[in-house]
Amino acid sequence: MTDSLEKRLENALLNGSKSDKKIANFMKGALNDLPFETASSVATKVKVSEATVGRFCRTLGYASFKDLKSHLQNDIAHNPWLMSDRLRELQDSAAGDDTGLTRGMELEIAGVVSVYEIARSAEWQQVVERLANIHRVFVAGFQTERGIAQYFANQLQYIRDRVTLLDLSGGNFVEALVSDGDACLVMFEARRYSRLAKVLAQEAQAAGIPVTLVTDVYCDWGFAAADEVFAVPTQFNQFWDSTALMASLSNLMINGVFKELGPEVDLRLEKIARLYGRVTGHVGDPLTQVAK
């Protein structure tokens, strides 16, 4: 029994119990972070009790989680844990056949920084409070950003009521907007900007509905048609603009609203999860087995 940790983990992945698999899988996926973890931190992350983590390590043949870690030190001594080493590695491996990936990563990292800068602005706080308190929220996205809009809307729906993702198929969204006084609109859009986006923003503003626009840095009509404009970086050395960071921004926004709403959101979350569990089921739910 002098296998490497990885071997043992894979073995556990096949033969282990349910919790064992969870732990093994997590460890396998997070080998780099393992040295920084403790038995209890792992336990929390995979939602298992500390005791189980300890026992798991023992079934693997180590004396404890600590013992496992110290073997890790020797076992895979060439695995870089330190972020700086990992970066260096990326850099090196990219040195020859560079596909521009490394440069893209630098840009995307810079983009993340920008997004977090946005999240510190006064405008941001204003939007967060509005999303927490206003009666009704509409969300819209165009072209490829439809997905981002849906992502945002779905998450917001988890933590509050009356969130509607506008269907833009026809342009039939206008009546939805005039129907209600106390509402706001969040839009996701990047070039080439859909004509609908501008129309929608203008109609909304005309109806007295505050408009928040998440877009790229090239959008020139946004400032006129929206109350707040959050411009996220989109050029990461890829063949076309990437609006991926809008998702990061969305999450930050959701997080802000969550904190604004306070603890009672938890109840709602739990309720929704339970409902989903009833209707569709989660992996591992014993109660929702479907008849064969």
Add this chain to the structure above:
Amino acid sequence: MTDSLEKRLENALLNGSKSDKKIANFMKGALNDLPFETASSVATKVKVSEATVGRFCRTLGYASFKDLKSHLQNDIAHNPWLMSDRLRELQDSAAGDDTGLTRGMELEIAGVVSVYEIARSAEWQQVVERLANIHRVFVAGFQTERGIAQYFANQLQYIRDRVTLLDLSGGNFVEALVSDGDACLVMFEARRYSRLAKVLAQEAQAAGIPVTLVTDVYCDWGFAAADEVFAVPTQFNQFWDSTALMASLSNLMINGVFKELGPEVDLRLEKIARLYGRVTGHVGDPLTQVAK
């Protein structure tokens, strides 16, 4: 005072007291082993009392040795070839009133690095080629990741034919899968995993369809049910897991497929943009004014 650990150590090496120098010197030389050490193990090795190690960490600006280690884990900031000024500025400005935002940013940046590491793996290349060449692509996403799936599918549709975003309302996706031989499936999912996700993956595999799963590091059923599993980091110090980086991964994937397909994609892109322009219109298009 937002220098990197290495900088701080060097500083201590010059200005520190006798013990400080001993400790600093040791740490500098054993950076890679540091994650495995504890305050007392260091104390023993350097022949200093534990207390001194603790104090040393505090003079360096960390709360404890443990805190120092956790900074080591994703210390992006001290990589000069990455960001620098703005990042540092942001960290400084956040020094006091922190809401955990800065910590979250560090984690998310580290996450971006992980995603780019994934994009260099052999599995990745395999998926890219498959997506470029296979006859038919199905995309699926569950719960909040539906949006990401849509985002991915939309973009893929821009550069190739026969991409279908599966509608999961009923579970009626199964016939879609058996209908065709030469197809593959890309799934986005994070915990709590929808039961549908697992079922779909298994059905697909049973039908001989390669399955690629983009998920978080906690997914334990993925390895059994999917051909490739890309585990993206999701914990950024927010109240719940953020799957935002899946969007970044999506874009990288699209970019890869694009390059694989070669230049003739441009034609397709142009055609689609023109079509969209006709039907809905882009901002600034003079031809698509609607009659008032």
Add this chain to the structure above:
DNA sequence: GATTGAATGAAATATTTCTTGCAATTTGGT
């Protein structure tokens, strides 16, 4: 050489991390 202030280690205390025993739950086989 005396005085002061910083630095240090030892011991006591606090905190974190791990293990163990036990009850409850789940699993797998009949």
Add this chain to the structure above:
DNA sequence: ACCAAATTGCAAGAAATATTTCATTCAATC
């Protein structure tokens, strides 16, 4: 559907790791 075996979480206890206090040492200044 039932039962036995395995698995798991909880809670209490044990061990480890870290912090604080305090008396001592050391070094610099006068």
